[in-house]
Amino acid sequence: MNPVVEYLIAGLLLTGGAFTLIGAIGLARMPDFYTRLHAPTKATTVGVGAIIIASVAYASSQGAGIDTAEVLITVFLFMTAPVSANIMAKSAMHLDVKRMPETRGKPWDQ
Amino acid sequence: MLARIGLPQPFLSLVLFIVWQLLSDGISGGSIVMGLILAWVLPQVTRGFWPERPAIVKGWLVPLYILRVLLDIVVASLSVARLVLSTRKPRPAFISYPISLEHPLAITMLASTISLTPGTVSTDVSDDQRILLIHALDVDDEQDIIDTIRRRYEKPLQEIFQ
Amino acid sequence: MITTALHITIAMVTLAAVLNVFRLIKGPDAPDRVLALDTLYVNAIALIILLGITLGTRLYMESALLIAVMGFVGTVAMAKYLKRGSVIE
Known part of the structure; x- marks a missing residue:
């Protein structure tokens, strides 16, 4: 295999793994629910996106062509991440979960 | 015009058709027929959930x-x-x-x-x-x-x- | 080269899944647990894809796609249940 492609795939894999890990660390150590919500919606989505791109690059470097399922997974993840974040934030507001005391402003109630 | 032949959501129908082609294992006669059926039926079934017509201008x-x-x-x-x-x-x-x-x-x-x-x-x-x-x-x-x-x-x- | 990177990545994603399970157990509120489950299924997709690269097969892509679809539906159903007390009104 072409060494440039090899480095590229390895780099994408490591980037993806690192972002997934950072998302999980954020989920584990952020102080309240609303701040915890930020890490998984962004970092984890990007991490999995990078891993999927690496998989596509690897498959096409092996001469297997691009699998359409991978494209669908990526599109689907990027479309659903904000929707699920939004609906979880709504349920948290409804249940009035604890916020960290430094938070400025407050959610309305309707 | 499109609404009269049963396609109230042309964009939705197009997206459904394309997604079905991506889901099926390669494009074949069967997948095209099934994609056309889905593109026709699903917008009809879910019509009640789309209160307004889509309006993408540009x-x-x-x-x-x-x-x-x-x-x-x-x-x-x-x-x-x-x-x-x-x-x-x-x-x-x-x-x-x-x-x-x-x-x-x-x-x-x-x-x-x-x-x-x-x-x-x-x-x-x-x-x-x-x-x-x-x-x-x-x-x-x-x-x-x-x-x-x-x-x-x-x-x-x-x-x-x- | 790729094999090494692959092993490191699998280790990182597994560690991430463990951290998610930690949040799932600790809570403290129900939305936190839903969020942990949501992150956990995204990590599961990553692990399945990595497994696919390791074994050099494309068979697992379909299951990853199914987890992506069903995980989203599950998250929305659970969050909706917390908000309204029922999933379908």
């Missing part, structure tokens, strides 16, 4: 917008990553963002974009669709975030959905 601006958002997502993840790994405490805030967009789909796209980009998650839209409640992870100045969103995302969306 569709060619959408890929540009998606490209900009993808770039911002990468930047956003880097900034969130830095904050997660640093020992500094975040300074979160709830921000009320006044929406000037009209179309529900445009508001949905704006809210999703906000959720995927730097340090902000959209949490709720007011019942009259005038105010968007945003939770920001790390803010110095609320007005600065509002201005950035308006300049970077709402203006292009306004051009797409006139």
